[in-house]
Amino acid sequence: MVFVFLRRYRLRMNPLKCAFRVTSGKFLGFILRHLGIEIDQAKVDAILKMLEPRNIHELKSLQEKLPYLRRFISNLAGRCQPFGHLMKKGAAFNWDQTCSDAFKSIKSYLAKPPVLATPIPGKSLILHIAAQERSVGALLAQENGEGKENGQALADFLADHLIPNNWELTDELLDEDVMSIEIEPPWRMCFDGAVHRGRAGAGVVFITSQEEILPFSFTLKQCCSNNVDEYQALILELELVVDMK
Numbered sequence: 024m025v026f027v028f029l030r031r032y033r034l035r036m037n038p039l040k041c042a043f044r045v046t047s048g049k050f051l052g053f054i055l056r057h058l059g060i061e062i063d064q065a066k067v068d069a070i071l072k073m074l075e076p077r078n079i080h081e082l083k084s085l086q087e088k089l090p091y092l093r094r095f096i097s098n099l100a101g102r103c104q105p106f107g108h109l110m111k112k113g114a115a116f117n118w119d120q121t122c123s124d125a126f127k128s129i130k131s132y133l134a135k136p137p138v139l140a141t142p143i144p145g146k147s148l149i150l151h152i153a154a155q156e157r158s159v160g161a162l163l164a165q166e167n168g169e170g171k172e173n174g175q176a177l178a179d180f181l182a183d184h185l186i187p188n189n190w191e192l193t194d195e196l197l198d199e200d201v202m203s204i205e206i207e208p209p210w211r212m213c214f215d216g217a218v219h220r221g222r223a224g225a226g227v228v229f230i231t232s233q234e235e236i237l238p239f240s241f242t243l244k245q246c247c248s249n250n251v252d253e254y255q256a257l258i259l260e261l262e263l264v265v266d267m268k
Contacts, residue, residue: 039255052091059140062095069134079116081115082109089129095136097162102129208232214260215250216243223247227263239263 025043029036042048054061069088071094076082086106093099105125109116141167142148147248176205211230216223228234243252243260 058174059138061138062092062133062136066091067136070133075123079109082106082116085126086110092133092136094127094139096132097137097266102132212260212264214253214256216249216254216256223252223255225252225259227256227260229260229263 028034047054049055049063052063052066054063066088070085070092073085076085086103089096089099089103096102102125105121108114109118109122138233146165149166151164159223210232213228213230214226216225224245225241225243227241228236229239239259241256243255247255
């Protein structure tokens with residue numbers, strides 16, 4: 024199937040950077056297996072082996088490592104909330120029991136991190152949302168015939184987003200008409216670059232949702248290769264998108 028798409032879209036591969044018939048591998052720092060996407064154990068060990076922060080620099084080191092794993096840690100914002108007052112400018116570093124418990128809960132969670140699975144085409148996705156005072160959590164799930172496992176995943180999600188006892192729940196939600204949105208067809212972008220002996224040029228074309236064509240062309244002053252020229256064309260196109268909002 025891979026080669027079918029390569030031939031269809033006339034793509035080329037670098038044989039030195041390709042591998043086939045492998046059961047697992049590392050990609051963008053994550054481990055890809057037939058079951059789904061997993062965290063690189065080295066990244067987990069780096070946090071599990073950390074001692075409790077003793078100063079603001081060690082706390083920042085922890086905070087820099089956690090965002091990489093945010094997709095695998097339910098309610099990460101809520102778990103890190105006790106650290107918030109320590110990160111404020113000029114605040115005294117007082118690592119109390121609340122911070123210690125939060126740090127231990129993150130380590131405990133990473134002892135058995137979840138696996139991100141590929142969605143099954145054609146089946147509906149169910150979005151579970153838990154909103155708290157300082158954080159919002161969401162779980163995107165699919166019914167796969169294994170009700171027990173899905174139920175456990177939802178139970179774990181709700182356990183990570185406990186609602187305080189003093190909160191009052193409300194059923195006064197907005198009308199469906201207010202919540203509805205209208206999605207317009209997206210614009211399409213085309214770009215290309217060409218290098219000549221004396222200069223380099225970039226061409227950009229936008230095709231609007233009404234099929235209107237907006238062409239742009241640029242002359243690049245710096246010397247560059249064909250690949251760099253195309254990257255410059257793409258950057259110019261993205262800058263135009265931002266300017267046109």
